[in-house]
Amino acid sequence: MGSMRGSIPPRACFYVACVVLGAGVCLVPLSDLRTPWAAIALLAVLYAGCEQINRWRPAGRYALQGMGTFFPVLLAGAFLLPPPAAALVVLPGALLSRVEQRPRWLRRVWRAARLVLGVWAASRVHWALGGRDAVVEADFPYALGPAGAAVLAFCAVLTVLDGGILATAERVPLRAAWRGLFTRSLAPVAVHGLAGLMMAVLWRSPYGPVAALLVLLPMYVSWWVFAQYHRERGAHQATIRALVQAVDIKDGYTRGHSERVGQASMMIARELGMDDERAEALRFAGILHDVGKLGVPTRLLRKDGPLTPQERRVIELHPEYGHEMVRGIGFLGEARSAILHHHERLDGSGYPYGLTGRQIPEFARVVAVADAFDAMTSTRSYRRARPVAAALEELGRCAGAQFDPRMVEALALALGREGWHPAVTADETPLCGEVPPPAPPARPLSSGPEEHRKPEEHRKSVDGARP
Amino acid sequence: MNPPRPPLPLILVRAAVVLLVAVALAVTLWRGLDERGAALAFGLLIAVGELARWSGAEERESAPLGAAGALAYALLGENGGQPTHHGVLQVVAVVVAASLLGCVPHVAKGHGPTIDHLTRRVLTVTFAAVCFQPLYNQGRLKEWAGEGPLYAVLVVALLVLTALWDAVLAAAMAHARTRWPFGPLLRDELRGTLGIGSAVCATGAVMALAVAVAGLWALPVFSLPLLLTQLSFRRYAAVRTTYRQTIASLARATEIAGYTPAGHARRVAALSRAVGRELGLSEPQLTVLEYAALMHDIGQLSLVDPVPAGATAALAPDDQRRIALLGGAVVRQTGVDAEVAVVVERQADPYRDQPVSARIVRAVNAYEEKAREAGPGGPLKALEELRLGTARDYQPEVVESLARVLARTGGTAREPLG
Numbered sequence: 001m002g003s004m005r006g007s008i009p010p011r012a013c014f015y016v017a018c019v020v021l022g023a024g025v026c027l028v029p030l031s032d033l034r035t036p037w038a039a040i041a042l043l044a045v046l047y048a049g050c051e052q053i054n055r056w057r058p059a060g061r062y063a064l065q066g067m068g069t070f071f072p073v074l075l076a077g078a079f080l081l082p083p084p085a086a087a088l089v090v091l092p093g094a095l096l097s098r099v100e101q102r103p104r105w106l107r108r109v110w111r112a113a114r115l116v117l118g119v120w121a122a123s124r125v126h127w128a129l130g131g132r133d134a135v136v137e138a139d140f141p142y143a144l145g146p147a148g149a150a151v152l153a154f155c156a157v158l159t160v161l162d163g164g165i166l167a168t169a170e171r172v173p174l175r176a177a178w179r180g181l182f183t184r185s186l187a188p189v190a191v192h193g194l195a196g197l198m199m200a201v202l203w204r205s206p207y208g209p210v211a212a213l214l215v216l217l218p219m220y221v222s223w224w225v226f227a228q229y230h231r232e233r234g235a236h237q238a239t240i241r242a243l244v245q246a247v248d249i250k251d252g253y254t255r256g257h258s259e260r261v262g263q264a265s266m267m268i269a270r271e272l273g274m275d276d277e278r279a280e281a282l283r284f285a286g287i288l289h290d291v292g293k294l295g296v297p298t299r300l301l302r303k304d305g306p307l308t309p310q311e312r313r314v315i316e317l318h319p320e321y322g323h324e325m326v327r328g329i330g331f332l333g334e335a336r337s338a339i340l341h342h343h344e345r346l347d348g349s350g351y352p353y354g355l356t357g358r359q360i361p362e363f364a365r366v367v368a369v370a371d372a373f374d375a376m377t378s379t380r381s382y383r384r385a386r387p388v389a390a391a392l393e394e395l396g397r398c399a400g401a402q403f404d405p406r407m408v409e410a411l412a413l414a415l416g417r418e419g420w421h422p423a424v425t426a427d428e429t430p431l432c433g434e435v436p437p438p439a440p441p442a443r444p445l446s447s448g449p450e451e452h453r454k455p456e457e458h459r460k461s462v463d464g465a466r467p
Numbered sequence: 468m469n470p471p472r473p474p475l476p477l478i479l480v481r482a483a484v485v486l487l488v489a490v491a492l493a494v495t496l497w498r499g500l501d502e503r504g505a506a507l508a509f510g511l512l513i514a515v516g517e518l519a520r521w522s523g524a525e526e527r528e529s530a531p532l533g534a535a536g537a538l539a540y541a542l543l544g545e546n547g548g549q550p551t552h553h554g555v556l557q558v559v560a561v562v563v564a565a566s567l568l569g570c571v572p573h574v575a576k577g578h579g580p581t582i583d584h585l586t587r588r589v590l591t592v593t594f595a596a597v598c599f600q601p602l603y604n605q606g607r608l609k610e611w612a613g614e615g616p617l618y619a620v621l622v623v624a625l626l627v628l629t630a631l632w633d634a635v636l637a638a639a640m641a642h643a644r645t646r647w648p649f650g651p652l653l654r655d656e657l658r659g660t661l662g663i664g665s666a667v668c669a670t671g672a673v674m675a676l677a678v679a680v681a682g683l684w685a686l687p688v689f690s691l692p693l694l695l696t697q698l699s700f701r702r703y704a705a706v707r708t709t710y711r712q713t714i715a716s717l718a719r720a721t722e723i724a725g726y727t728p729a730g731h732a733r734r735v736a737a738l739s740r741a742v743g744r745e746l747g748l749s750e751p752q753l754t755v756l757e758y759a760a761l762m763h764d765i766g767q768l769s770l771v772d773p774v775p776a777g778a779t780a781a782l783a784p785d786d787q788r789r790i791a792l793l794g795g796a797v798v799r800q801t802g803v804d805a806e807v808a809v810v811v812e813r814q815a816d817p818y819r820d821q822p823v824s825a826r827i828v829r830a831v832n833a834y835e836e837k838a839r840e841a842g843p844g845g846p847l848k849a850l851e852e853l854r855l856g857t858a859r860d861y862q863p864e865v866v867e868s869l870a871r872v873l874a875r876t877g878g879t880a881r882e883p884l885g
Contacts, residue, residue: 140684238802
């Protein structure tokens with residue numbers, strides 16, 4: 001998001017100015033049209049109201065940018081009104097919408113202009129295909145055709161404009177910026193389009209706008225639940241971190257170790273070509289791999305001198321304790337096996353079960369490499385950190401006997417390309433301090449209305465798709 | 468464990484519903500269907516809605532599309548501009564037949580809707596149909612409201628009434644089944660109605676009106692947005708389940724570390740929930756209570772040496788308070804509601820300084836520890852000790868409520884977590 005935050009590059013400003021000019025041209029014919037002002041006002045108030053809900057709803061802290069965009073109202077406008085009038089509906093809502101980042105007015109104007117163009121195009125297409133008469137006469141299934149075309153036009157215009165702003169403001173290559181934008185936004189917009197069509201039909205029916213308003217209620221509920229979902233998911237991630245921090249309370253010198261192992265495990269997973277879901281599970285496996293240390297007496301974990309064989313055996317129980325603890329967490333799935341087996345060695349001399357070779361679950365082999373790598377590259381009370389290259393060399397030396405050579409190689413390749421930038425989230429957070437900054441955001445969900453973000457947020461998803 | 472025999476009122480209600488359904492099916496078969504097309508389309512919609520029922524959900528409405536379709540059919544006046552003539556009995560017959568058809572695959576897999584779900588569905592739809600169909604078929608509705616916006620408002624008002632009736636019904640059935648107090652149950656049901664319930668009602672109204680205007684094509688068009696709502700709810704439910712499991716794992720940390728006996732946190736949570744229910748706490752308050760009870764011992768992780776048997780109730784007040792504060796600090800990091808942390812922090816204070824959830828956690832925790840130590844006959848002795856401590860430590864009302872819960876459940880709380 002870098003450059004958008006501070007100053008806007010001049011060419012992006014120029015681009016926005018062009019888009020605004022285009023939007024202005026769309027609105028000009030209003031003056032010589034018999035404009036249905038009452039309908040415009042009603043729809044505009046409705047849209048602005050929906051946008052404003054964002055401000056006061058209880059989950060405001062977790063408000064998702066762009067989630068408040070109530071496309072059904074806009075699309076109903078596009079199906080009901082002539083193109084310039086439909087485009088006018090956008091203005092009050094978009095100009096009054098909440099913007100988190102500066103410069104606020106530029107962003108508001110940009111948002112309004114892009115929606116004006118999108119709605120105008122949708123309405124134009126709908127008009128040209130004779131959708132208006134179909135809506136007035138409630139002529140199904142014919143009405144679905146023009147409405148579908150209008151939705152396509154709406155998505156296409158938004159995609160082109162968003163790609164443009166990414167290219168000018170963020171210097172993303174155009175093709176990368178456009179990739180996936182259209183297909184991802186189509187499904188949710190199509191659903192909103194159906195709701196908009198129903199709204200338009202009811203609006204024109206004898207029952208009037210009252211009945212049309214009812215259509216918005218399920219949409220609103222669905223959006224509200226979605227926001228709740230995000231809130232709960234954030235809370236869940238915080239709880240996972242709390243589990244890890246509970247380990248840190250007992251075992252002082254491992255601060256941040258768990259998060260870094262999670263990060264390295266995920267890098268290996270991506271390098272091995274695992275899908276996003278498994279990579280995410282591996283990240284959790286890495287984060288939680290030492291959670292069983294909670295079951296080991298604090299005195300042993302903090303002991304400075306060498307351990308007696310008996311004490312060592314007690315510490316070696318931690319994978320089993322950890323497995324026992326996370327047994328009830330359904331979503332971890334495969335990750336639980338990684339927690340149980342991350343101290344196994346390929347030659348069978350590891351613990352707890354002494355498994356060999358491919359008997360060891362794949363996840364456990366990944367976490368073992370990530371764990372050893374981070375242990376070597378971080379400073380411990382008894383020795384200094386080794387450089388990344390030396391650690392990789394050491395891993396390579398032990399590959400085959402202790403580690404799976406495939407995982408070591410994957411780690412080396414991933415590090416060679418991306419370098420090692422460990423997140424330092426848990427490093428200096430005291431127990432009673434503030435909540436640490438959140439872990440790297442997970443991949444954006446593949447569907448749902450949240451896909452319509454501000455342009456600068458598209459950047460994140462582009463990055464996410466191609467790390 | 469066999470489920471206990473349902474109480475008499477519930478049996479009577481079920482018998483009445485079965486009778487109603489039998490009469491409706493018989494009359495409809497004998498007289499034949501009015502407007503076959505509409506009946507078939509709505510039946511299909513309801514069956515599909517049932518098929519899409521999401522299993523294992525704790526939410527109020529797990530088949531929203533089926534419910535919305537049933538309500539829409541009950542309130543269907545015109546179809547594409549032509550008046551319809553189906554009566555109440557046909558509505559009941561179509562809804563029941565389609566629901567049963569749709570839940571066959573679920574029953575085959577072993578997690579279909581319960582009898583109570585179907586009973587409720589039938590009674591709710593009957594209510595809506597009885598309010599609407601006779602008036603419509605006699606033409607009175609048109610006299611009063613015409614065909615304009617007033618008609619739409621009337622339909623909405625009817626649906627609001629139906630939603631209220633449904634909430635009362637659900638609360639009454641839950642009350643008959645569990646003997647929990649009726650007031651809080653009704654409050655929770657009404658609160659639930661605001662969520663997916665309102666979406667279902669609005670969709671029902673929109674479908675009825677849209678079919679009147681645009682014919683049966685309106686059904687598939689408007690099913691999709693409601694399916695989207697259902698999907699969101701399902702995702703939300705999934706993440707909530709995961710979250711609860713993670714909290715429970717965090718709570719087990721003290722047990723695995725050997726600070727507290729196995730199962731202690733879970734037992735305290737279950738018993739606290741039952742006591743909270745008995746005292747009339749609302750569903751969100753019960754969730755806070757449950758999380759706090761699960762994590763109430765988490766502060767002990769910060770101790771270098773475990774407290775003997777994890778029994779904090781026997782410690783000096785200052786030590787108890789110190790562990791509680793440490794626990795609150797951990798809980799604040801977990802991202803749960805800040806109220807949970809407050810309950811954990813205040814669990815060792817005298818009850819007059821505590822919020823009500825903390826009073827419950829304190830009393831239940833002390834009971835659990837004392838009852839465990841005392842061996843056979845422990846529960847009674849523990850309760851007695853708690854009663855002796857009601858001057859300062861334990862709130863008398865909470866202790867009495869705990870005694871009632873224990874008397875009812877025979878010493879173990881049956882209240883399922885979540």
